[in-house]
Amino acid sequence: MKKNLSLYVHIPFCVHKCAYCDFLSFENRNLTDHMQYITALCNEISMYKPFADRYTVKTIYIGGGTPSVLDEVMIESILNTISNVFQVDRFPEITIEVNPGTIKYSNLLKYAEYGVNRVSIGMQSADDRILKNLGRIHNFEQFVEGYNDVRRAGFKNINVDIMSGVPGQTIHSFVDTLTRVTELKPEHISVYSLQVEEGTPLSENQELLRLIPDEETDRQMYAMTKKVLAACGYKRYEISNYSQPGYESRHNSVYWTGGEYIGFGLGAASYFKGERFSNIKDIEIYNRICEDVREAITGNADPFKLYESAASRLRTSTETMYIDSRIEEYMFLGLRMMAGVSRKEFRLRFNKDMYEVYGPVINKYVDEGYMETDGDRVWLTDRGIDVSNYILSDFILDR
Ligand code: SF4
Incomplete structure (x- = not known):
């Protein structure tokens, strides 16, 4: 039987770098740079051919960066290459991230034609002053126009990204953002709290740093998110993610x-x-290695050997996941979801009883009201989510 597989495609280009951004992306690159990179990317996808028939691709996520800066035919090339190499499910979830400053209606129609069925829009705030503080390239009006274009192009599954705790934000402006977004009725809303990352322009801008709301305000924003979104029919299914029923992100x-x-x-x-x-982070080296992959494929190199040698050059580090790390990760990530983790699934996956490994810690947090269980599933309560970092650290196994 074939196994399920998900694919993420990284597009490291943006029009302009946002003040808080430490994602791997370059501003202001030209068409030639885009073309070289997409060719390289398609070659990298092709090198997985020897393993592809063991899998069915269930979800594809084109993220970045800003995929919508690309010429739309490049999105077509990526998706065509994927379907030439892999077997894609009949009903996949295919998402593309777009920036309101680079949405083009004609491109949206093309995305839909290529099979994209979910669009994720980085809005961040409805307050133009805040968008400016963040160095975003769009204002709220452009977001609304872009959002309406996405709907008009026929997309029935839209996510909107919002940020909390950003410079100049008040509770009032945050709630206003939530309200305006819910009025548009996207199927999914992600709300992330700003992290000031070292080396970003924001981390060196004292004036903006002073405008970041204090911890108490941030906590209030967090509480308001759940309240406002729940009142509008959005259910939290993961710490930072909310959706209308049936629209949880399959990829994430x-x-x-x-x-x-x-x-x-x-x-x-x-x-x-x-x-x-x-993968490595140097674009010149990445492009070169992928060009070698193309030459090797055209030269009829042994596909397994080609994969091994390209993989060893393309990757910075490879960690074999031993059972303890897999168990920890399963708990850390699973407990981020409101549905929590299942004892039955745990046994199937690891051939062990979850309570044999974590019985005392689960019982302790259930007794203290930070976790709940129905006998099979175990999940964090609202109180537990508030201190999730602290609780999850108790799920690290002694080695
Ligand atoms: S659009 Fe996204 S990836 Fe690009 S600079 Fe802004 S935050 Fe970073």
């Missing part, structure tokens, strides 16, 4: 439930064949 759920996925492109992370690995 694969990450949270320990499923296999391959990340293609610069710096992309994978969990494949029991190994966790990430």
Whole structure:
């Protein structure tokens, strides 16, 4: 029987770098740079051919960066290459991330034609002053226009990303953002709290840093998120993710439930064949290695040998996931989901009883009201989620 697989495709290009961003992306690159990279990316996808017939691809996520800066035919090339190499399920979830500053209606129609059926829009805030503080390239009006274009192009599954705890944000402006987004009725909303990452322009801008809301305000925003979104019919199914019933992100759920996925492109992370690995982050070297892959494929090189040699050059580190790390990760990620983890699934996956491994710690947190259980599933309560970092650290196994 074929195994399920998810694919992530990284597009490391943006129009302009946002002040808080430490994602792997380059601003202001030209068409030639885009073309070179997409050719490389397609070659990387092709090198997985020898393993492809063991899998059915259930979800594809084209993220970045800003995939919508690309010429739409490049999105077509990526998806065509994937379906030439892999067997894609009849009803896959295929997501593309777009930035409101680069949405084009004609491109949206093309995405739909290529099979994309979910669009994720980075809105972040409805307050133009805040968008400016964040260095975003769009204002709220452009977001609304872009959102309406996505709907008009026929997409029935839209996610909107929002940020909390950003410079200049008040409870009032945050709630206003939530309200305006819910009025548009996207199927899915992700709300992430700002992390100030070292080396970003924001981390060096004292004026903006002073405008970041204090911890108490941040906590209130967190509480308001659940309240406002629940009142509008959105259910929290993961710490930062809310959806209308049936619209949970299938792709992200694969990450949270320990499923296999391959990340293609610069710096992309994978969990494949029991190994966790990430690609290199130097675009020149990445392009060169993938060009060698193309030459080897055209030269009829042994596909397994080709894969081994290209993989060893493309990856920065490969970690074989031994049982203890897999168990820990299953718990850390699984407990981020409101449905929690299942004792039955745990046994099937690890051939062990969850209570044999974690009985005392689960019982302790259930007694203290931080966790609940129905005999099979175990999940964090609202109180537990508030201190999840602390609780999850108790799930690290002694080695
Ligand atoms: S659009 Fe996204 S990836 Fe690009 S710079 Fe802004 S935050 Fe980073």
